[in-house]
Amino acid sequence: MERIGFIGLGLMGKPMAKNLLKAGYAVTVFNRSRAAMDQLADMGAQVANLPSQVAQQSDVVLTCLPDSPDVEAVVLGENGILSGSRPGMLYVDHSTIAPATSRKLYDALKLSDVDALDAPVSGGDIGAQQGTLSIMVGGDEVAFERSLPILQTLGKNIIHIGDAGAGQVTKACNQIVVAMTVQAVAEALTLAKKSGVDPVKVRDALLGGFAQSRVLEVHGQRMIDRVFQPGFKLNLHRKDMNIVLQTGKELNLPLLGAAQVTELINAMIAQGKGELDNSALITLYEILGGMD
């Protein structure tokens, strides 16, 4: 079994690292704050002091970090993964970051004969805990095949999409569709409510036809129940939408709907609601419609 390194023990990373330990992998961990590392150490993980040390002790290094600059620093920065790597090491990044950054890391690591995969996940902390994440992978086929036994410990819907960056592009596409579908359901259910029509029945009726979506099912129910605990926080969704819009700009592709819903998420954050689930977007429509 390959020796695994795991950097970034947050809401997603911690349960992912635990699942690797449970599957019998030797895991070396690093995290900015100590508490999560101690928890993993209690389960048998080795603790490292620096990302470079993780790399030195591992055949495959996984990261799960907040944003592009974090990943770039941990990989290319001082005492980073690259500085501790040797030829033949595999690097797998589960963070959701800019496709351009993933391609840059792929190129930089390739020069040192380190393979890199961008492998962002979806499925939330529950998917991470249960090992049922969807994983969208970009990078070389050989590296993907090598990673597969490890990724199968973390998720179940694992797709090799294409070259370096393709996993991140797919995640960006995913976040566009989720955000705009949440907005669509919020508009529809608010229209129903302000018309005096029961949103419960509207949701039921719509689930039977072309308006059906997982968002209508799950987030629609949250909007009806007014349960806005995350789930997926608006603060994180905005971070991902900024990646989407930045990527659109680099490509000169105007993403009108994605831009609009991002501005609505900005408005939610301006109201101090950034830590709520994205389904809370419906409350913005209620304010706009004078219903609060």
Place this chain on the structure above:
Amino acid sequence: MERIGFIGLGLMGKPMAKNLLKAGYAVTVFNRSRAAMDQLADMGAQVANLPSQVAQQSDVVLTCLPDSPDVEAVVLGENGILSGSRPGMLYVDHSTIAPATSRKLYDALKLSDVDALDAPVSGGDIGAQQGTLSIMVGGDEVAFERSLPILQTLGKNIIHIGDAGAGQVTKACNQIVVAMTVQAVAEALTLAKKSGVDPVKVRDALLGGFAQSRVLEVHGQRMIDRVFQPGFKLNLHRKDMNIVLQTGKELNLPLLGAAQVTELINAMIAQGKGELDNSALITLYEILGGMD
């Protein structure tokens, strides 16, 4: 069995009337143009010369017409349904029109002891042919119960949503969600394509998670195959979105996403693409992104 009248033998109305005949109902039909009436007459339908005549010969009168003014004229106008009605008659409107118009007709017919249901459908011409339409019904419970054996001949997902107009409000909600989801999928698949990532794999990956929708499944496939035969024509979707936006205005509810996608549909129609399926919206993004 109740004697049925059917007015409006278009793409949807004709197969619906046929299904009623096949189920053994005596059906009297009226249509502006003669050809469809002759076809129904060959199957055993009675042909009337005026909407009022349909009403005189029927216990339950169904309409399936293009837009609010058409329905209002056929019901309340000279030689309309109301003028041929008697107390106890039931009127069921399968058209997609403004909720305000449905409520106005309900009130006007109530004065003559005629019950009215707004019962817009979704499922397209194939659903109409196969008798598998979804039917969203507004109006009195007693009238709904009376209509049920008839509606079960036409569809299978039949829901009584609420009072008069509630069916139309539900259909408006449906059209918002479908339009915005089509737009979301169009943005996502164009982003993939312009990034050099295979939209087929992106669609597959997204169908496994929270981005899943019937639109991603069906319209996403159409976008990939570039098969834009309707389906649901942009011209008709714009008509429905105009009802959505008009209803939003009456309620003072700003429907930002619905408004934006309606403008994009306007742009499609300006390019002479109004008779294409709404999935053709992706071609607008390709133009905006300089990809055509």
